Amino acid sequence: MGVKTNMHGEKRLEQARERVIDAISQNMHLYGVTESVGRLYGALYFQEDPMTLDEMKVELGMSKTSMSTSVRNLVDLKMVGKVWRKGVRKDLYQAEPDWYQTFIDFFTIKWRAGVSINVSAMEKSLNELQSLINDEHVEEHIKDQARMDIEKLTSALEYYDWINRLVDSFESKDIFNFIPKKR
Amino acid sequence: MGVKTNMHGEKRLEQARERVIDAISQNMHLYGVTESVGRLYGALYFQEDPMTLDEMKVELGMSKTSMSTSVRNLVDLKMVGKVWRKGVRKDLYQAEPDWYQTFIDFFTIKWRAGVSINVSAMEKSLNELQSLINDEHVEEHIKDQARMDIEKLTSALEYYDWINRLVDSFESKDIFNFIPKKR
DNA sequence: AAGTACGTACAGAAAAAACTGTACATAATG
DNA sequence: CATTATGTACAGTTTTTTCTGTACGTACTT
Secondary structure (H helix, E strand, O other), X not given: OOOXXXXXXXXXXXXXXXXXXXXXXXXXXXOOOOHHHHHHHHHHHHOOOOEOHHHHHHHHOOOHHHHHHHHHHHHHOOOXXXXXXXXXXXXEEEEOOOHHHHHHHHHHHHHHHHHHXXXXXXXXXXXXXXXXXXXXXXXXXXXXXXHHHHHHHHHHHHHHHHXXXXXXXXXXXXXXXXXXXXX | OOOHHHOXXXXXXXXXXXXXXXXXXXXXXXXXXXXXXHHHHHHHHHOOOOEOHHHHHHHHOOOHHHHHHHHHHHHHOOOXXXXXXXXXXXXXXXXXXXXXXXHHHHHHHHHHHHHHHHXXXXXXXXXXXXXXHHOOOOOHHHHHHHHHHHHHXXXXXXXXXXXXXXXXXXXXXXXXXXXXXXX
16 A cells, blocks of 8 residues: 555645755756755745745745845846735745746846856957067067967857857747747 | 056966956856866866866966866866877866857756756656545645646646757757857 | 834854865876 | 876865844834
8 A cells, every 4th residue: 555645635745846846946056046045946836826035934944034035036037026916015926937938037147147257358358468469579489379369269259149149049039939839 | 658568478468368267267157166166177278288187286276186176077067178198197188179069068968967857856746746636535625736736847847848959959059050150 | 103014234153065185096107 | 016106085174155133224004
């Protein structure tokens, strides 16, 4: 006789959710999101109604301060949104239900940030290397290295342009013409 | 009179590289890679010849143990490869020069891992929820929740299938038909 | 206007991660 | 075969990150 099928229905439901929440938070952890934040997202994902900070606190057994910072984290990533309900004073949060959109927002935010950091650094260094090459006082073997670096940076910038165009196709949803949602 | 143009050429080269290495490591940090590991990648990126662990140690001013684990990290991500040179006893490592390939490998590895964790958890929970619904002893309001969860998980699985197909298009390089390398 | 509820800033405590040095296993050298 | 070089496992330390409790500002309630 199976143990699980004897269990109380609520507990079985709880366990099925818990497993998925664990997987989600592990997954999010791969992308630099704390496991706690991941579990909070998971909790919100299964919750039918939006949650208050105090409810989250109870649900995860953590401090209200942590819930505040964790949820802000998720809001910044656009994985969770604040919602308004008539007559409810507390802030209410709910998980973004569309995972395609979540995916797009998450990587758009990350990639654009990363690209812009790198592009500006590279452009600045590229200029400096160029003036190094034009400087007659600089030793030739240094210039050789500079020339190689310029080549590397130029092709890196080309790559970043590609990333930007890829992100564009996410934002515009064009990507779904190439890889359709359902096959 | 500009300060920089008075500087020794080698130092100017060094500084231009350093700026880019910082940006690269910051960028990699966004994806859950340690900044040290990022700096190591940056160092390897600019180095024309492959490096030994001892050279890395000197270059980054860190312990050999750290270099060993960091470089293994990069090899696992396929951002760095071990190379062989006749007569050289030490292990030699060099950065993968093709950033498109690096991008593809990095996200393929990460996404496949994430998807497989989640899919197996979800399939298991999906089965359990199904048997919950078929169990006549379970209260109706629990079954309602289970039905909603099943719906959520089903569409999540659909989403993961999409991710897999997206990754397929990276691996097969088909993505470059959609977003060409050069515009 | 006084009182209350709510969310968050901040400092300190707890936990996790990164880093180091030693010790050792393996393989190359003489 | 003995010796030396090389990379890594592991335990302990340092550094970083996460988490908590208190204190406080703001805004709602009466």
